[in-house]
Structure formats: structure tokens, C-alpha cells
Amino acid sequence: MKELKELKLEELSVKQKLGMTWVAHVRNFDFLPCPGDNMEFVLQMIRDHSLGAVWVDPGLPNRVELMKQIKDAADYPILIITDAEDGFGEHLIGRHNALGRTGSPELAYTFGKVTGVNAYKAGYNVVCNPVLDMCNENCVCGGTMRSLGSDKYKVTEMGMAMAQGLKDAGVLTVGKHYPSAKGDPNIDNHMAENCSYATKEELADYWLYPYMEIYKAGLLDGIMTGHTRLPNIDPVYPTSLPKKVIGVIRELGFDGFTITDALIMGGAAAKFGERTCKGLAVANGNELALTWLDNEESFKAICETYDQGLIADDRLDEAVRRVLEAQHKTLTLPKVTEITDEDLANFDSINRDFTFAKCDEGLTPAIDRDGNHCFVVLIESESEVDSHGKVNVDTMNKGWYRPALIEKRLKELFPNSDVRFLRQFPTADETMFLLQETVPYDDVVYITFMQSAAYTGPEKLTTRVTSGIQALQVTNRVSTVLHFGNPYVMEDLVHIPRIIIGGMSLDAVNYGLDVLAGNLEAKGVLTYDVKFN
Numbered sequence: 384m385k386e387l388k389e390l391k392l393e394e395l396s397v398k399q400k401l402g403m404t405w406v407a408h409v410r411n412f413d414f415l416p417c418p419g420d421n422m423e424f425v426l427q428m429i430r431d432h433s434l435g436a437v438w439v440d441p442g443l444p445n446r447v448e449l450m451k452q453i454k455d456a457a458d459y460p461i462l463i464i465t466d467a468e469d470g471f472g473e474h475l476i477g478r479h480n481a482l483g484r485t486g487s488p489e490l491a492y493t494f495g496k497v498t499g500v501n502a503y504k505a506g507y508n509v510v511c512n513p514v515l516d517m518c519n520e521n522c523v524c525g526g527t528m529r530s531l532g533s534d535k536y537k538v539t540e541m542g543m544a545m546a547q548g549l550k551d552a553g554v555l556t557v558g559k560h561y562p563s564a565k566g567d568p569n570i571d572n573h574m575a576e577n578c579s580y581a582t583k584e585e586l587a588d589y590w591l592y593p594y595m596e597i598y599k600a601g602l603l604d605g606i607m608t609g610h611t612r613l614p615n616i617d618p619v620y621p622t623s624l625p626k627k628v629i630g631v632i633r634e635l636g637f638d639g640f641t642i643t644d645a646l647i648m649g650g651a652a653a654k655f656g657e658r659t660c661k662g663l664a665v666a667n668g669n670e671l672a673l674t675w676l677d678n679e680e681s682f683k684a685i686c687e688t689y690d691q692g693l694i695a696d697d698r699l700d701e702a703v704r705r706v707l708e709a710q711h712k713t714l715t716l717p718k719v720t721e722i723t724d725e726d727l728a729n730f731d732s733i734n735r736d737f738t739f740a741k742c743d744e745g746l747t748p749a750i751d752r753d754g755n756h757c758f759v760v761l762i763e764s765e766s767e768v769d770s771h772g773k774v775n776v777d778t779m780n781k782g783w784y785r786p787a788l789i790e791k792r793l794k795e796l797f798p799n800s801d802v803r804f805l806r807q808f809p810t811a812d813e814t815m816f817l818l819q820e821t822v823p824y825d826d827v828v829y830i831t832f833m834q835s836a837a838y839t840g841p842e843k844l845t846t847r848v849t850s851g852i853q854a855l856q857v858t859n860r861v862s863t864v865l866h867f868g869n870p871y872v873m874e875d876l877v878h879i880p881r882i883i884i885g886g887m888s889l890d891a892v893n894y895g896l897d898v899l900a901g902n903l904e905a906k907g908v909l910t911y912d913v914k915f916n
Contacts, residue, residue, distance in 0.1 A: 387460045389711050390432055392703055401685050401694075402433030403703045404665045406464065406642065406673045409439045409449055422452065424679050429456040435706045436462035436642075436671055441471065441505065450506035460710040462555075462671075464509040464642070468529060469888065470494065471501040471510075475783075476733045477867075477886015478835065479514045483531035484737035484886075484907040488544035493729040495548020500722050503553045508713040510549055511557040511607055511642075513542040515593040518565070518911060526565070527842075527869045528835045528887055532910030539593040546602035553718040555709060556602060560609030560644055561632065562622060563590045572610045572650035573837040582615050586631055595635050604709060605640040606632065608669060610650025620667070621651050624660065629668035640705040642671040662688020666695070670702040734890040738898050739870070740905035741915055743880040749901030750828065750863060750881070756800040757824035758793050759817065761831045761848065762786045764807045774804060783888050784832045784867060792893065793830075796900040800824075808845050818854060826862035827855055828899075833868030835887060842869045844876075853877050865899050867892055870913045878916045884909065 395403070407425045428434040437453060439446060453463065469475045474497050476482065482491050495512070502510050517538055518530040531538045546556045564581035571577075581590060597603040608629060610621040617625040623643040646652060646660040655663065657676070661684040664672040674681035688694050740748035750756065766774055766786065774786045790802045801824070803817060821827045829852060833842045855861045856877045863881040866873060870884045883905065885895030897903040 385454075385458065387714060388458055389714070390459050390707055392700065392707060395432070395703065397689070397699075398686070399431070399433045400699050400703045401689055402428055402431075402682065403435035403706045404670060404672060404699070405434060405682055405685055406436040406438050406671050407434055407678045407681075408673070408675050409437055409453075410443065421678070422449070426452060426456045428682070429453065429461060432459060434461060435703075435710075436464055436509070438464045438673060439507070441465050441467070441502075446505070454506065460508070460713045462509050462706070462710055462713070463507050464511065464557075465502065465507050466511045467498050467502055468512060468514055471498045471505070474498070474501060474727075474730055475888045475890070476730075477737065477783075477888040477891035478528040479531055480528045480910065481733050481737045481886045481888070481891065482541055482545070483537075483910040484739060485733055486537070486908060488540050490729055490733050491541040491544035492548040493726055494733060495545035496552050496719060497548075497722055497726055497730050499549040499552025499554045500720060503718070504720070507554060509555045509557060509605070509709075511559055512549060513545045513556070513558060513597075514560075515542055515558045515597075516560055516563040516565075517590065517593075527871060527911065528833075530910070534910070535589055535592045537910075539596045542593050543597045543600055543602055546597055550602055551717055551719045553713075553716045553720075555604040555713060555716070557605040557607050557642065558594050558597065558603050559607035561591075561594065561606040561641070562586050562611075562613070562628065563594075563609070564611060564613065566611050569841045571838065571840050573648045574840065575649045576610070576612055576621060576654060577650060578612045578614060580615055581613060583631055587635060591632055591635065594632065595637065598637055598639065603639060604712065605642055605670075606637070608641050608643050610644060610648055612650075620655075620663075623651055623669065624655070624663045624667050626667045633668075638705070640670040640709050641668065643669050643673045645673050645675040647675045658684045661685050662691075662693060665702060666693045666698060668698075670705045731890065734886065734888055735894045735903065737886060737907035738891070738895050738903070738905045739884040739907040739909050740898065741882045746881055747901070748881060748883055748898050748905050750797075750899060751825075752797060752900060753799055754797070755823075755825045756797055757821045757827045758797070758800060758802045759805050759821075759827060759829045760786050760789055760793075760802055761829070762804050762806055763834075766804075766806065768804050772802075772804065784834075784892060785889070789830060789892065789896070792896050796896060805848065805851075807848065809847050809851070814847065814851050817851065821855065821860060827860045828863040828865065829861060831864060831866045831872075833866070833872055835868055842872055844872050849875050852879075863899070865895055867895060870909060870911065874914050874916070876916060882915060
């Protein structure tokens with residue numbers, strides 16, 4: 384293995400220091416090509432000791448080759464970063480909230496360890512986990528499934544266990560998305576600016592409690608700054624840009640590094656401009672700017688900010704010091720390299736045991752295996768269904784919700800029943816035929832999902848779907864809704880006797896179907912106060 388040298392702050396030029404505050408983004412160029420996003424530029428910056436970190440998307444088809452190129456070019460411990468909220472590689476869970484619903488620190492540790500070992504073996508030394516956002520209200524823009532819960536003590540306990548597992552596996556941890564205070568639940572920060580009116584005192588008492596407790600335990604190396612604006616602390620800038628907001632956690636004693644969330648998001652770029660954000664992020668308190676698009680121009684933007692006198696030399700040195708400390712730390716972490724059979728069994732139990740069920744008195748989550756049910760399986764509007772009812776196109780992100788596989792399992796588990804597909808935005812004819820076709824059956828069981836994807840806005844079942852359910856419930860036709868994803872969308876439904884809430888992974892979907900069939904107990908507990916009708 385190549386011996387890596389530790390870079391010294393005093394030996395770096397201004398250009399090298401500026402490069403140390405920048406995160407180059409390596410991604411699938413064929414999917415989203417960008418003129419300045421060439422790999423050779425990034426590799427030369429690494430050879431010149433002028434790059435602090437690189438973000439490598441784990442799903443790239445050529446990731447292994449890209450990792451090799453980066454490591455061959457680097458003779459210092461450059462930070463190689465990724466997200467792993469759902470896990471890594473083949474080991475995935477139904478997002479962070481799956482852990483929260485188990486309530487088990489032991490399983491949180493297992494998740495961290497398995498994720499960390501897989502990420503480290505793939506070449507990463509920094510993983511942006513744990514998510515420490517707390518949803519204490521209806522987070523309809525995706526935060527619900529990305530959050531461990533709303534209780535600051537439980538989130539701290541679970542986050543700390545996860546961080547310990549990651550650190551034991553040899554990767555640095557990054558808590559996100561600082562400062563986690565929630566604003567308008569209907570606004571997605573990816574798309575536009577959101578505001579939270581939390582005060583410094585409220586941040587310290589609630590929102591930042593998990594961050595500081597995990598940091599004081601020596602288990603949090605960095606934080607990712609989000610783009611929510613806090614007018615009571617800084618009326619102008621989003622969190623990722625102002626000294627005042629980043630300074631809150633510094634005053635509490637945090638001395639790890641900070642990395643911005645992607646600076647192309649509407650929460651920052653729409654008001655201040657994508658180019659301006661890149662330099663301001665470093666000038667005002669971040670150690671690493673995650674610029675995301677056009678690597679050459681991104682680095683030029685940071686240099687221009689320095690040339691304009693907006694990045695002070697002492698601020699630059701402070702940022703580089705923390706980046707170098709993080710780089711050096713990657714050389715001394717312990718390395719647990721093996722995942723045991725017990726680890727895998729525990730990891731699997733996360734997906735198996737967090738399914739939640741709410742039933743009317745006298746009912747169980749299971750329905751009659753021999754009954755004549757009509758299963759209505761929700762599919763994306765982009766999906767195609769042929770004349771024989773077969774789904775030809777499945778556009779679901781990461782393949783966690785696969786209608787064709789769901790149909791197959793339903794037919795295996797309930798041989799006397801039938802399956803109908805329903806688009807998220809059905810036509811009038813589709814709704815009419817569905818209502819007519821369900822009449823002969825014992826009952827109707829809906830299988831629904833919520834994708835929880837960025838740039839999609841509030842998470843809701845469409846009115847056309849909920850209206851169909853309401854129409855069927857006038858005569859009490861819908862016995863069950865098995866839903867995967869954000870549980871809050873169930874608040875829009877009329878009373879349903881049996882509601883089962885699963886998660887967003889392929890295994891979680893299969894286990895949810897097992898609960899419906901009576902093969903598995905629903906052990907999960909919701910971490911939010913969802914108001915079912």
C-alpha cells in the first residue's frame with residue numbers, strides 16, 4: 384500500500400490552500416455532462432496538492448476505475464466523501480427512519496459498522512452520516528424518512544451508536560444538516576429558500592443537542608451545513624453562508640470541519656448566485672465548499688473571491704487547518720474490516736422489524752390468505768401498463784419499489800386475489816374502471832408509496848388517488864392500506880381499518896408484504912405523532 388504524507392499548512396501556497404477548501408464532484412458524465420467537469424483537471428489538482436476533498440457518487444458505473452485514478456494521483460490522504468443514508472452497496476435499509484423505528488442502539492451501531500466497512504472497502508474515508516435532523520412536525524418534503532425521530536435524547540443515542548460503528552470501520556463521520564431547525568414544511572430547500580425562526584437558545588437546547596453530545600464523545604468529525612435561513616440569527620444569508628449561524632456551534636465548542644450541502648440548491652443559489660455562493664461559503668465559515676457542478680469554474684470562483692479580498696488569510700488558514708486535521712485523522716482511525724454473519728443478520732432485522740401497523744379493535748395486520756382481495760398497486764405516473772396489465776417501465780429511484788415484483792409476491796401470498804395497477808395521477812377512465820372492477824371482491828387493499836426524492840416538493844398522495852379511496856369507503860370497501868414511505872401522507876385519507884407503514888428499501892417492501900400475509904409481526908413504533916383518521 385502506498386505510504387501517504389501529511390501536508391503541512393506552512394508549506395502550502397495560497398493556491399494550494401484555496402484548493403484545500405474545495406470539494407471536486409466526480410459523477411456520471413454521460414448522465415449530466417458539464418464542460419468544465421473533466422477528470423484530468425481534478426487529477427492534476429490532486430497531484431499538485433491543491434484539492435482538499437473529492438465527492439464520488441457511489442452509483443457510478445465506472446466508480447472503481449475513478450477511485451483507482453484518484454488514489455494513484457494522491458500521495459496525501461485526500462478526503463473521499465459520499466452520502467450513505469440508506470447504507471452502502473447491497474446493504475440498504477428503508478432510510479434513516481427505519482433505524483429510529485427499531486429504537487435499538489445496537490442495530491444503529493450495526494448499520495454504522497456495515498455501512499462504514501463497505502464504504503471503506505470501496506475507497507471512501509468520509510461518510511456523511513448520521514442524519515441528525517429531527518422532525519417534530521409534519522415534514523412533508525422528505526425529511527420524515529431521513530430522520531431518526533423527534534426526541535433529542537433518542538436521536539442522540541441512536542446517532543452516537545451509528546457514528547461509533549462508522550468510526551470503528553475507519554471512516555470519518557459528518558452530521559447533517561446543520562443546524563437542522565425546521566422551517567415551512569411545504570418548502571424543499573433543494574428548490575427554494577426556507578426559513579426557520581429558531582433562536583440561538585433553541586438551537587443550543589434542542590436542534591444542536593445531538594451534534595454536540597456526539598462531538599463531545601469524540602465521534603463526530605464534521606458537519607454538513609444546510610441552506611435554511613434563520614432570520615433571528617442572520618436575516619440575510621442561509622445557514623451555509625453566514626458566520627453568525629455557523630458561529631453558534633463554534634461557540635458551543637465544536638472544532639471539527641464543516642462542509643456545505645451542494646451549492647447548486649435553490650436554497651442558496653437562487654438568491655445569491657451559484658458562483659458567488661462558492662466563495663462566500665469559505666469566506667464566512669465553512670472549511671469545504673461542495674460546489675457540485677463544473678469543477679474548473681468552481682475552483683476559479685473560490686480564487687476570485689480571495690482575489691477580491693473577501694476571504695481573509697486568517698480565515699483561509701483556519702479552514703485549511705481543519706481540513707488537514709481531518710485528512711491526517713483518516714490515517715489513524717481503527718479499521719474493522721470484516722462483516723460477520725451476526726452483523727448481517729442484525730442488519731437484515733432493521734428492515735424486518737421496523738414495520739408499523741395500526742388496526743381497529745379486533746383486527747390484526749394480517750388479512751385472509753385465502754380471501755378474494757383486489758390489490759390496487761400504486762405506480763409512478765411515468766410507468767407504462769400494457770393491455771395485459773403488465774408494468775413495462777419502472778422508473779423508481781434505486782429500484783426499491785418494484786410494482787412487477789410486488790404483483791408477483793401478492794399472487795404467491797394470496798392465490799385467490801387479483802392485482803390492479805393505478806398511476807399516481809390516474810385518468811377519469813382509469814378511476815372509473817377501477818371502481819367498477821373492485822365490486823365483486825371481498826375487499827380492496829391499496830399498496831401505496833412515497834418516493835421521498837429531492838426537487839419534488841411536498842409529499843402527498845394525489846387528490847385523484849385519495850378521492851378514489853374515499854369513494855370506495857362510502858361503502859366500506861377498503862380494508863387495508865399498506866404504505867411505503869412518509870407516514871404523514873396517511874393523514875389525508877378517510878378512516879381505514881388497517882394501516883401498515885413500511886420503509887424505502889427492497890427488503891422493507893418484501894417484509895411489509897409478509898406482515899400483510901401474517902408471516903411476520905409488525906414490531907415498529909412510529910417516531911412521529913401521525914394523526915390517522
